Amino acid sequence: MSTPASLADPEISRTEPTVAQLFTGFLLLGLIGFGGVLPLARTMVVEQRRWMSGKEFTELLGLCQFLPGGNINNMSVAIGLKFRGPAGALAALLGLIAAPTAIVIGLGILYDHYQDDPHIRHLFAGLAAAAAGLLVAMAVKIALPLRRKPVAIAIALLCFLAIAILRLPLLATMLVLAPISVLASWTLDKGENTP
Amino acid sequence: MTSVLIALALIFTQLSLLAFGGGNTILPEMQRQVVEIHHWMSAQQFGAMFALAQAAPGPNMMIVPLVGWHVASWPGVLVTTLAKFGPSSLLTGIAMQLWERFKDRPWRRTVQAGLVPMTVGLVTASAAVITQASAHEWILAAIVAACAIAASTTRLHPLLLLGFGALVGLSGIGQI
Numbered sequence: 001m002s003t004p005a006s007l008a009d010p011e012i013s014r015t016e017p018t019v020a021q022l023f024t025g026f027l028l029l030g031l032i033g034f035g036g037v038l039p040l041a042r043t044m045v046v047e048q049r050r051w052m053s054g055k056e057f058t059e060l061l062g063l064c065q066f067l068p069g070g071n072i073n074n075m076s077v078a079i080g081l082k083f084r085g086p087a088g089a090l091a092a093l094l095g096l097i098a099a100p101t102a103i104v105i106g107l108g109i110l111y112d113h114y115q116d117d118p119h120i121r122h123l124f125a126g127l128a129a130a131a132a133g134l135l136v137a138m139a140v141k142i143a144l145p146l147r148r149k150p151v152a153i154a155i156a157l158l159c160f161l162a163i164a165i166l167r168l169p170l171l172a173t174m175l176v177l178a179p180i181s182v183l184a185s186w187t188l189d190k191g192e193n194t195p
Numbered sequence: 196m197t198s199v200l201i202a203l204a205l206i207f208t209q210l211s212l213l214a215f216g217g218g219n220t221i222l223p224e225m226q227r228q229v230v231e232i233h234h235w236m237s238a239q240q241f242g243a244m245f246a247l248a249q250a251a252p253g254p255n256m257m258i259v260p261l262v263g264w265h266v267a268s269w270p271g272v273l274v275t276t277l278a279k280f281g282p283s284s285l286l287t288g289i290a291m292q293l294w295e296r297f298k299d300r301p302w303r304r305t306v307q308a309g310l311v312p313m314t315v316g317l318v319t320a321s322a323a324v325i326t327q328a329s330a331h332e333w334i335l336a337a338i339v340a341a342c343a344i345a346a347s348t349t350r351l352h353p354l355l356l357l358g359f360g361a362l363v364g365l366s367g368i369g370q371i
Contacts, residue, residue, distance in 0.1 A: 030253040034354050037254055063294045066307055068214040069283030072254050077284040078291055086288070093284060097276070100253025101260045105272065107247045108261050115243075119365060126364015128239075128246035129335040130357045132326040133342025135219065139322040140347055143315050152312040159316025163223045164323040167231070170213055170224035174313070178215075182309030189305060 017051050019084050019091045025049060026076050026095035037072045037096075045079065052079075072096065151188060155181045199267050200274050202233065207259065207278035214283065216314030218256035222321040225262070226328070235266045242328035250357050334369030 017025065025044060033040050038061075045051050052060075060082070064074035073093065080092030114120040146152045155177060162173045206228045210221045222245065229235045236244075244265065248258035256279065263275030297303050330336040342356045364370070 032252065033254070034252050034352075059298075062298065063290060064287065066303070067283065067286055067290055068212050069280075069287070070214070070218045070254050070256050073256070073280060074283060074287045077287045081288055081291060089284065089288065093280060096254060097257075097260075097280065100251055100257050101272070101276065103253075104248055104251040104257040104261050105264050107251060108244070108264055111243060111247060112265075118367070122367045122370050123361050123365040124243050124246065125329070125332070125335055125370060126338055127250060127357055127361040128242045128325075128329040129338035129364070130342045130360020131246040131249040132242070132322070132329040133339040133344075133360070134249065134346050134353055134356060135318075135322040135325050136339065136343035137346030138219065139315075139319040140343070142318055146312065146315055149312075152315075155312035156316035156319065159313050160320050160323070163317060164320035167223075167227055169227070170221065170317075171209060174213060174215075177316075178310060178313055181313050182306050185309035185312075186305045189308075 014050055014052070016083050017049065017088075019087050021049075022080050022084060022088050023091040023095040026092045027099060029072075030096045030099045033072075038075070041072060041075060051083070151184050155184065196267065196270075200270055203263060203266060203271060203274045204278045207263075207275045208282050211279050211282040212286070215310050216317065218254070219321050220314055220317035222258075223317070223324045225258075226324055229262055229266070235262075238328040239331070240265075242325055245325055246329070246357075250354075250361075332370050334363065337369075338363055 029037050029041055029044060042054075042057055046054050046057050060075060060078045061071065064071050064078055067074055073096065076092040076096045077089045080088035080090065082088075084091070111120070111124060115124070143156065146156060159173065159177055162168045162177070163170065206225075210225060213224070214221045226238065226241050230238050230241050241262075244261045245258050248261055249255070251257055259275050259279045260272045263271035263273070265271070267274070326339050330339050338360045342360060345351055345356055346353065
């Protein structure tokens with residue numbers, strides 16, 4: 001699919017991964033990635049294994065951020081597909097989620113088994129509270145760039161109200177709010193670009 | 196059993212296609228479906244599963260196979276995993292074919308920028324829903340606050356903060 005122009009350039013040596021390398025590469029990422037796999041993925045794909053350039057990586061990431069789904073999940077599919085077609089996509093995605101799935105279910109079995117033990121219950125209550133705190137921090141981090149955009153704040157608040165307070169279905173909420181949100185951003189954009 | 200698996204497949208397929216802005220945007224809807232509509236678990240259990248998934252390595256949506264396992268054992272894991280990762284992966288494949296054509300169009304940037312406020316609203320809703328499920332004692336609310344502040348103002352590793360929360364929890368202070 002990709003015929004690297006860099007073949008003529010001896011400075012940059014790219015190695016196209018095989019299906020097995022895609023699997024093992026993402027397997028490793030799945031095992032070592034705590035709280036954010038994406039930066040590690042970039043290091044592995046661009047710097048260590050040199051499957052693609054930083055620019056190509058950023059471009060693929062742009063596509064994955066545009067689509068629904070976790071960025072790293074979509075990235076594994078896109079990278080696998082780019083080099084080895086559907087087999088590569090499957091190998092990369094399976095590699096990424098295989099080990100974490102096994103680990104998380106192992107933890108789930110332990111939790112189910114010991115959840116009546118008060119110590120374990122207390123431990124997990126504390127863990128859950130800490131995880132909630134991390135999510136609060138993430139919400140703050142992504143909300144801050146909106147602070148001088150009243151329309152965006154209003155849309156975010158409406159969305160919060162619908163989902164967290166009124167507990168409305170996500171599909172209906174998105175069908176109503178997404179077009180409004182896009183339209184508002186488009187109108188404001190035009191306003192800013194015309195003097 | 197089959198009807199449960201079909202319900203799981205439908206729920207997670209829909210979530211897969213609605214997860215604009217990443218996995219954390221769909222937590223409230225996931226909780227609404229599995230706790231409030233289907234009563235497969237309590238809100239507390241859902242919060243605990245979210246915490247387990249955060250404590251494990253890998254992408255952040257590992258709560259998905261965990262819910263599948265809790266509801267319908269291994270078939271549940273298979274169904275939820277396929278339903279969550281299948282549709283968005285297919286979409287990625289299709290979009291890759293079209294991306295060259297639409298990535299430089301102005302509407303692409305407009306749509307992407309236009310969805311940001313939605314993502315902010317949804318992630319904030321996730322934080323509220325998960326906090327509500329987790330902070331049912333004063334000490335737990337204090338852990339939520341401490342971790343939120345530490346994660347926002349320091350560069351401490353998330354695992355360190357999860358470990359801190361687990362230890363304070365284990366001490367049993369303020370819990371019955």
